[in-house]
Amino acid sequence: MKIKQLSIFLENKKGRLWKALNTLAEGNINIRALSIADTSDFGILRLIVPEPEKAKKLLEENNFVVKTKDVVAIELSDHPGGLSDVLKILNDSDINLEYLYAFVHEKKDKAIVLLRTDNLEQLIDVLDDGGTSLVPPEEVYDL
Amino acid sequence: MIWNEKAECMSRDDLEEIQLKRLQDVVQRAYQNVPHYHQKFEDIGVFPEDIQTLEDIRKLPFTTKDDLRQVYPFGMFAVPKKDIIEIHTSSGTTGKPVVSGYTQEDIELWSEIMARGLTMMGIDEEDIIQNTHGYGLFTGGFGVHYGAQKMGSTVIPISTGQTRRQIEIMNDFGTTVMIFTPSYGLYLSEVAEEEGFDPTNSQLKAIGFGAEMWTDEMRKEIEKRFGAPAFNIYGLTEIMGPGVAVECQQQKGLHICEDHFYPEIIDSKTSKIMEAGQTGELVLTNLSRQGMPVIRFITKDITRLNYNVCGCGRTLVKMDRITGRSDDMLKVRGVAVFPSQIEKALLKIDGVEPHYQIIVTRPNRLDEMEVQVETSPILFSDEVKEMVAIKNKIGSYIENEIGLRVNVTLVEPKSLPRSEGKAVRVIDKRNLC
Numbered sequence: 246m247k248i249k250q251l252s253i254f255l256e257n258k259k260g261r262l263w264k265a266l267n268t269l270a271e272g273n274i275n276i277r278a279l280s281i282a283d284t285s286d287f288g289i290l291r292l293i294v295p296e297p298e299k300a301k302k303l304l305e306e307n308n309f310v311v312k313t314k315d316v317v318a319i320e321l322s323d324h325p326g327g328l329s330d331v332l333k334i335l336n337d338s339d340i341n342l343e344y345l346y347a348f349v350h351e352k353k354d355k356a357i358v359l360l361r362t363d364n365l366e367q368l369i370d371v372l373d374d375g376g377t378s379l380v381p382p383e384e385v386y387d388l
Numbered sequence: 389m390i391w392n393e394k395a396e397c398m399s400r401d402d403l404e405e406i407q408l409k410r411l412q413d414v415v416q417r418a419y420q421n422v423p424h425y426h427q428k429f430e431d432i433g434v435f436p437e438d439i440q441t442l443e444d445i446r447k448l449p450f451t452t453k454d455d456l457r458q459v460y461p462f463g464m465f466a467v468p469k470k471d472i473i474e475i476h477t478s479s480g481t482t483g484k485p486v487v488s489g490y491t492q493e494d495i496e497l498w499s500e501i502m503a504r505g506l507t508m509m510g511i512d513e514e515d516i517i518q519n520t521h522g523y524g525l526f527t528g529g530f531g532v533h534y535g536a537q538k539m540g541s542t543v544i545p546i547s548t549g550q551t552r553r554q555i556e557i558m559n560d561f562g563t564t565v566m567i568f569t570p571s572y573g574l575y576l577s578e579v580a581e582e583e584g585f586d587p588t589n590s591q592l593k594a595i596g597f598g599a600e601m602w603t604d605e606m607r608k609e610i611e612k613r614f615g616a617p618a619f620n621i622y623g624l625t626e627i628m629g630p631g632v633a634v635e636c637q638q639q640k641g642l643h644i645c646e647d648h649f650y651p652e653i654i655d656s657k658t659s660k661i662m663e664a665g666q667t668g669e670l671v672l673t674n675l676s677r678q679g680m681p682v683i684r685f686i687t688k689d690i691t692r693l694n695y696n697v698c699g700c701g702r703t704l705v706k707m708d709r710i711t712g713r714s715d716d717m718l719k720v721r722g723v724a725v726f727p728s729q730i731e732k733a734l735l736k737i738d739g740v741e742p743h744y745q746i747i748v749t750r751p752n753r754l755d756e757m758e759v760q761v762e763t764s765p766i767l768f769s770d771e772v773k774e775m776v777a778i779k780n781k782i783g784s785y786i787e788n789e790i791g792l793r794v795n796v797t798l799v800e801p802k803s804l805p806r807s808e809g810k811a812v813r814v815i816d817k818r819n820l821c
Contacts, residue, residue: 252770254768254775254800255800256798256803282772284772286797286798287775287798289771289772289775308802309800310768312770314770
């Protein structure tokens with residue numbers, strides 16, 4: 246149930262984000278989900294792509310620093326309260342999230358949320374127990 | 389006004405006679421009492437009796453800052469420790485600094501040369517001198533202090549910082565002379581404006597500045613803001629402190645107290661002696677210092693010498709303002725910093741490669757130093773808080789090494805310029821030259 250996410254370091258300089266995305270475009274790599282964490286000094290670009298290893302290699306060849314991290318994807322009904330219900334489950338189990346980001350599942354008309362925490366095994370268990378719908382990697386890569 | 393007319397206006401012949409006598413004496417004392425020099429002289433086969441003319445100084449070996457560091461702490465002293473009554477150290481490094489030791493006579497000599505310097509600036513016993521140089525191991529504070537006391541002026545030993553208080557005192561005490569580094573001077577003038585104190589409408593009549601690189605534009609700016617002429621005070625801890633050379637009211641160069649400090653100019657690369665008027669690296673020799681005589685010290689300051697008689701009447705040789713350094717030492721907020729120190733700090737952290745660049749700016753009158761470090765895969769973390777922690781860690785390692793707070797910027801790999809030979813580690817945007 247673990248999905249490979251790429252994290253890319255971006256200097257807070259004009260054109261850096263474009264360069265990273267353009268590199269992927271030229272490598273024919275389609276981005277499934279994207280999030281940027283920014284500080285005043287630098288940004289961390291997080292991506293879900295169908296072929297993470299290939300994308301990582303391509304970016305590294307172009308002098309980007311890339312790390313792969315595992316995240317978990319859950320499927321939510323597209324109505325108010327969908328996400329907060331899930332977060333309640335996590336709070337009750339004392340799970341501390343590092344970050345999350347969301348996008349829409351075109352094919353199913355559902356919201357997909359990507360979650361990252363230190364202990365993914367525990368996260369998966371808790372989500373399962375709570376009846377949350379976990380999205381398998383193939384489905385995420387194939388969106 | 390001339391403090392010591394006999395010394396400052398004597399004929400070149402008389403001066404050279406005194407210099408030779410003192411040179412022979414200092415070489416003798418160094419040979420006998422300082423193991424470093426004894427060994428050095430033995431190694432090259434030059435002895436005190438080989439110094440028969442002033443040119444014979446060229447037979448003697450140079451002394452570098454590293455030589456002085458290697459005998460830390462007291463290896464250069466030429467007298468028993470109990471005769472050393474004061475110690476100072478060079479600014480900047482938190483590693484092994486250079487130690488400077490003074491006997492009672494040395495302190496008196498220091499007072500004398502500073503008294504000459506302050507008098508040269510038009511100062512006398514009626515003046516109230518506000519000394520913003522640091523009082524401590526740094527020689528700036530005490531050096532000016534001793535000179536001022538020797539003259540009988542009123543000295544306010546306020547030392548560094550407390551800027552609002554500095555302004556208050558300038559106003560309340562009627563300061564007539566300010567002593568500061570150029571960058572602090574600019575900052576003071578800004579705070580003065582905020583406080584509603586106008587230095588141009590005050591008792592201020594002269595400024596002594598030093599310890600930093602400066603330009604003519606900077607001097608003019610200071611003079612404009614303070615409404616008083618500003619004179620450069622030059623010195624270095626290794627040789628004594630401030631007062632080695634000071635600008636007279638002509639403001640066309642600094643008079644070196646060459647009856648006590650023998651100047652030479654050498655080519656940085658070949659060490660060949662340069663003629664008067666040619667630019668090169670300044671080399672200084674203590675002629676009368678007792679506690680720690682230093683012979684042919686390579687200062688790494690770039691300047692040239694002018695032996696023409698000055699409009700002020702003094703015959704002591706003049707040197708131009710320092711236009712640069714022959715090494716890559718920087719002075720940031722008065723503190724000496726070497727890029728190698730940054731490198732040392734960076735290499736202590738896992739995953740940091742020695743690809744860095746130092747950028748020095750002066751955005752608001754005070755120096756700022758940015759250290760750009762390339763992010764490597766090991767260094768990079770997916771989490772912002774970890775990246776920030778790494779940034780801070782690098783910052784604190786650097787601060788530990790150089791004693792200054794810097795801004796650390798993480799940049800992308802290979803984004804810093806590489807070079808075939810010596811990397812350009814430092815970009816100094818302060819426009820000091």
